[in-house]
Amino acid sequence: MSPRTVELELATPGLDADGNAVRVPLGAEPALAEEHMLVNLGPQHPATHGVLRLVVELDGETVVRVIPHLGYLHSGFEKLGEYRHYNQIIPLTDRTDYLSPMANNVGFALAAEKLMGIAITPRCTVLRVIACEMSRIISHMVWLGTTSIDLGAFTPFLWAFQERERIYNLQEMWTGARLTTSVTRVGGMMADIPDGFVDGLRQFTRTFPQTLAEIDRVLTRNAVWVGRTQGVGALTAQEAINNSLSGPMLRASGVPYDVRKDQPYLDYETYDFDVVVGEHGDVYDRYLVRLEECHQANRILAQALERLPDGPVNVADPRVILPPKSRAMNDMEAMIYHFKQVMEGVKAPVGEAYVGIENPKGELGNYLVSDGTAKPVRWRIRPPSFINLSALPRMAEGHLLSDLIAINASVDIVMGEVDR
Amino acid sequence: MNASADALRATFSTAIGRAVESCGDTIVYIASDRVLDVLRWLRDTPGHQYNYLVDVTAVEYRDRERPLEVVYQVRSLERRVDLRVKVELDPQGDLTVDSVVPLWQGANWLEREVYDMFGVTFRGHPDLRRILMWETYAEGYPLRKDFPLRGRFSRAEQVRQALATNPEAHYSLEELSIADAFAELPEDMKERLRRGERGKLPHSE
Numbered sequence: 001m002s003p004r005t006v007e008l009e010l011a012t013p014g015l016d017a018d019g020n021a022v023r024v025p026l027g028a029e030p031a032l033a034e035e036h037m038l039v040n041l042g043p044q045h046p047a048t049h050g051v052l053r054l055v056v057e058l059d060g061e062t063v064v065r066v067i068p069h070l071g072y073l074h075s076g077f078e079k080l081g082e083y084r085h086y087n088q089i090i091p092l093t094d095r096t097d098y099l100s101p102m103a104n105n106v107g108f109a110l111a112a113e114k115l116m117g118i119a120i121t122p123r124c125t126v127l128r129v130i131a132c133e134m135s136r137i138i139s140h141m142v143w144l145g146t147t148s149i150d151l152g153a154f155t156p157f158l159w160a161f162q163e164r165e166r167i168y169n170l171q172e173m174w175t176g177a178r179l180t181t182s183v184t185r186v187g188g189m190m191a192d193i194p195d196g197f198v199d200g201l202r203q204f205t206r207t208f209p210q211t212l213a214e215i216d217r218v219l220t221r222n223a224v225w226v227g228r229t230q231g232v233g234a235l236t237a238q239e240a241i242n243n244s245l246s247g248p249m250l251r252a253s254g255v256p257y258d259v260r261k262d263q264p265y266l267d268y269e270t271y272d273f274d275v276v277v278g279e280h281g282d283v284y285d286r287y288l289v290r291l292e293e294c295h296q297a298n299r300i301l302a303q304a305l306e307r308l309p310d311g312p313v314n315v316a317d318p319r320v321i322l323p324p325k326s327r328a329m330n331d332m333e334a335m336i337y338h339f340k341q342v343m344e345g346v347k348a349p350v351g352e353a354y355v356g357i358e359n360p361k362g363e364l365g366n367y368l369v370s371d372g373t374a375k376p377v378r379w380r381i382r383p384p385s386f387i388n389l390s391a392l393p394r395m396a397e398g399h400l401l402s403d404l405i406a407i408n409a410s411v412d413i414v415m416g417e418v419d420r
Numbered sequence: 421m422n423a424s425a426d427a428l429r430a431t432f433s434t435a436i437g438r439a440v441e442s443c444g445d446t447i448v449y450i451a452s453d454r455v456l457d458v459l460r461w462l463r464d465t466p467g468h469q470y471n472y473l474v475d476v477t478a479v480e481y482r483d484r485e486r487p488l489e490v491v492y493q494v495r496s497l498e499r500r501v502d503l504r505v506k507v508e509l510d511p512q513g514d515l516t517v518d519s520v521v522p523l524w525q526g527a528n529w530l531e532r533e534v535y536d537m538f539g540v541t542f543r544g545h546p547d548l549r550r551i552l553m554w555e556t557y558a559e560g561y562p563l564r565k566d567f568p569l570r571g572r573f574s575r576a577e578q579v580r581q582a583l584a585t586n587p588e589a590h591y592s593l594e595e596l597s598i599a600d601a602f603a604e605l606p607e608d609m610k611e612r613l614r615r616g617e618r619g620k621l622p623h624s625e
Contacts, residue, residue, distance in 0.1 A: 038591070057595075070551055070552055074552045078563060079562055079567075080569070114444075115443060241472055242525050242526065243524075243526045244524060244530075245526070262500045263500060263502075351442040352445070354445060354502070356474065365474065365475055367491075369481075371483065377479065377480075377481055378480070380479075382475045382477075382493075387529065390529040390530075391525075391526075
């Protein structure tokens with residue numbers, strides 16, 4: 001290899017004998033070729049999306065090995081769940097994947113209902129679909145915004161967060177909270193949607209595609225974006241399956257598996273939407289998949305609003321659903337039910353249930369084991385971003401350090417869920 | 421009941437225990453020394469093809485008499501069918517099963533988590549370290565039923581250990597050797613690292 005002609009001016013060059021700034025040609029630097037460097041990234045680093053710590057072994061600028069360190073946000077949710085009634089666990093699910101709290105609430109409630117054999121009402125089913133798809137949009141918007149910032153594009157971040165804010169306002173209308181929604185209950189919802197919610201959401205579904213089109217125009221054929229993402233961190237379909245990836249990560253590699261289509265829950269099979277599948281499995285395809293999933297989520301939202309039936313939100317089972325306050329205060333039987341539910345909780349029969357739902361990050365599984373008491377023996381969250389992240393060392397090998405940022409962003413991790 | 425349960429019994433006979441159904445899911449209990457064989461067969465046999473590992477976890481019951489279970493949730497992506505395979509281990513005895521990382525790379529972190537939380541050792545795992553708790557965590561295995569909710573050590577001891585954390589322990593020996601920083605460490609620190617005592621406090625419980 002010929003010596004490089006570009007000269008490097010050192011930060012503190014000093015002066016030579018003639019008083020000129022010292023310039024050191026690159027080739028004259030001490031040989032670093034065989035020496036591998038250790039770079040510590042995080043846990044307090046903006047591009048690690050929370051408190052992920054990566055110890056990176058570098059050969060020059062090329063990543064040789066990535067050693068992730070997790071657990072900085074470990075809260076022991078699964079252990080806490082063993083000491084709580086089923087309905088008391090729902091607030092914990094908010095705090096796992098805190099970028100899509102409503103979808104987590106739904107996932108847990110579905111598992112608890114499967115365990116107890118409860119069939120929810122038609123209105124509740126549609127409301128839960130709305131909750132899941134709203135979560136998908138806000139989660140993907142956060143992903144788009146933060147990833148574009150990681151790769152140096154600031155404008156899409158602002159657009160994406162503006163849309164997220166509109167969903168958050170609706171979420172606040174419905175649940176009273178923007179982040180810690182706790183919107184479901186075993187057998188129903190915490191509350192029905194308020195007046196004006198349907199109009200607000202309909203207005204959102206009408207205008208949201210414009211923002212997506214703007215983001216698409218600014219990024220999809222942008223030379224910098226394409227250059228930073230195409231061919232970076234690619235996984236084949238076989239590798240994606242072998243690494244147990246799920247969600248957009250799996251589909252970007254060309255595996256058309258979507259829990260909503262393939263093991264439907266909440267009547268998803270009756271909605272008209274497409275499963276978005278990529279081809280190359282690189283960062284760019286993951287971007288395209290998530291962008292298109294926003295369109296599909298918007299389609300589902302519009303259909304759900306059209307079909308939203310009237311009727312009760314909660315099942316008519318006084319063993320699992322609290323009676324209205326007015327009845328609990330005036331009616332002896334209702335008061336007893338209220339007392340028993342609050343003090344003893346809802347008992348689940350002996351058995352176990354696993355329900356996987358298609359969360360924005362991938363397949364969120366809730367696995368509940370019951371020994372017949374009101375508290376689960378074991379509550380296991382199958383965390384999609386934890387499992388997707390486990391493929392990061394493989395994806396980043398051989399790429400540049402700057403590509404590691406893009407690859408890490410493309411996994412769409414949320415540390416609350418990775419560490420639980 | 422999932423048809424794979426009968427097929428498994430026909431192939432592996434005594435290595436397959438009972439097959440039960442719970443909430444519509446089929447659960448097959450298998451002998452703890454045949455995990456790798458059974459799961460490889462399930463993955464590769466045409467007509468079954470459980471090629472996707474959904475989850476690896478463990479369950480310990482409140483009833484101390486019941487065995488600790490390691491749970492494998494596998495899925496056939498082509499046939500859209502799930503199957504749950506369980507291995508029973510004696511919680512008082514040797515908690516060891518074969519690692520399934522040779523079959524699925526995705527099991528790597530999942531098994532590390534089970535090791536971290538339950539203390540199950542996975543034979544043949546390429547990198548069996550704690551994953552969510554820190555490497556020098558000495559209070560035991562948090563998801564075991566004999567582990568109190570607030571931890572095993574007193575709050576005072578937990579605080580003392582947190583304050584006395586050794587900053588040198590932020591990199592493993594392996595990581596330090598990458599950076600060649602190992603050679604520059606003081607002699608006593610090198611000696612402790614060699615003995616695998618990194619981060620360990622001189623007077624901890």
